[in-house]
Amino acid sequence: MPILTVKTDKKNINIEQGAAIIDVCETEETSILFGCRDGACGACMIRVLENPENLSPMEEHERDFLETMAAREDERLACQCKVLGDVTVEVSE
Numbered sequence: 682m683p684i685l686t687v688k689t690d691k692k693n694i695n696i697e698q699g700a701a702i703i704d705v706c707e708t709e710e711t712s713i714l715f716g717c718r719d720g721a722c723g724a725c726m727i728r729v730l731e732n733p734e735n736l737s738p739m740e741e742h743e744r745d746f747l748e749t750m751a752a753r754e755d756e757r758l759a760c761q762c763k764v765l766g767d768v769t770v771e772v773s774e
């Protein structure tokens with residue numbers, strides 16, 4: 682079972698392979714905040730610190746939004762990410 686590490690909260694969370702970060706964060710209290718839940722507000726922006734390949738690939742909708750926000754290369758929208766393997770993230774500032 683993959684581990685989602687949320688460095689901001691010093692939490693290691695066991696997560697079903699393929700589960701959405703947003704679903705886990707509803708039961709585990711983390712600092713990752715969600716707004717629209719649809720890749721349109723940026724509230725859930727995270728930085729991926731380790732193993733970005735273990736998140737579901739970015740779709741066009743997310744890529745377009747991140748480009749508009751001038752996001753860094755290591756930033757993703759947590760509401761759009763599924764966990765495929767061990768990954769470490771933190772809340773973007």
Ligand code: FES
Nearest residue numbers: 716718720723760
């Ligand atoms: S919750 Fe709005 S972009 Fe993720």
